[in-house]
Amino acid sequence: MDKLPIHGLIIAGGNSTRMGSDKALLPIGGRPLLAHMVTGLHRLCQSVTISAGSEERIELYRKRLAECDTEGWQDVSFASDVYPGCGPLAGLQAGLAQMPEGYAFIIACDMPQISKSLLKRMLERADGEVDAVHAAGQPFHALVHTRAAAAAGQLLEQGDYRFMRLMSQLKTVTVEPRTEAESQAFENLNTPEAYARYLRE
Numbered sequence: 001m002d003k004l005p006i007h008g009l010i011i012a013g014g015n016s017t018r019m020g021s022d023k024a025l026l027p028i029g030g031r032p033l034l035a036h037m038v039t040g041l042h043r044l045c046q047s048v049t050i051s052a053g054s055e056e057r058i059e060l061y062r063k064r065l066a067e068c069d070t071e072g073w074q075d076v077s078f079a080s081d082v083y084p085g086c087g088p089l090a091g092l093q094a095g096l097a098q099m100p101e102g103y104a105f106i107i108a109c110d111m112p113q114i115s116k117s118l119l120k121r122m123l124e125r126a127d128g129e130v131d132a133v134h135a136a137g138q139p140f141h142a143l144v145h146t147r148a149a150a151a152a153g154q155l156l157e158q159g160d161y162r163f164m165r166l167m168s169q170l171k172t173v174t175v176e177p178r179t180e181a182e183s184q185a186f187e188n189l190n191t192p193e194a195y196a197r198y199l200r201e
């Protein structure tokens with residue numbers, strides 16, 4: 001399939017407190033979840049960036065990905081947080097700030113069920129004028145223009161770390177899932193129960 005004219009960003013610098021171990025490294029079919037996420041994004045996007053938080057985490061992820069079948073995606077980029085410890089908004093800011101200009105497809109590291117059909121409908125609404133295209137109440141599996149890095153940085157400077165606060169400041173349009181499969185794109189593996197359920201299904 002032809003790649004879409006977007007770049008992929010995986011936000012992956014969290015603490016995985018609810019899971020109790022690093023979500024990005026959860027084994028699925030013998031490979032870490034992060035490798036599945038990179039493969040999924042690489043098929044759809046021009047490039048893949050992982051916003052991994054710290055330099056230590058970047059080294060760990062680089063090493064773990066290098067152990068996997070790369071399926072052609074040796075060219076993954078990494079970003080470290082400029083505002084460490086400030087949550088997903090800091091991950092978004094760090095990633096967007098170093099990505100090629102344009103729309104970035106933003107996904108959390110614990111969302112393995114990327115929906116190509118939903119993404120394509122989101123892209124149809126990304127006309128260059130809107131800053132972000134997302135489903136109501138959902139910050140991830142969304143398109144955000146790289147110019148939003150500035151507004152994210154301003155919020156972080158003010159000590160406001162709320163991701164949806166950024167969305168409320170941007171010019172956005174919403175695109176809702178139409179099918180069960182599209183809705184599943186928003187499911188996170190953020191607890192051991194969610195992970196066990198995903199492995200069973």
Ligand SMILES: Nc1nc2c(ncn2[C@@H]2O[C@H](COP(=O)(O)OP(=O)(O)OP(=O)(O)O)[C@@H](O)[C@H]2O)c(=O)[nH]1
Binds near residue numbers: 084107
């Ligand atoms: N780069 C970066 N990513 C983050 C940060 N905090 C959370 N994330 C990522 O943002 C996404 C959504 O965050 P959460 O689901 O709350 O992840 P989490 O903080 O690891 O999980 P909990 O500790 O259980 O709340 C996940 O993919 C996290 O890896 C951060 O400070 N920096």
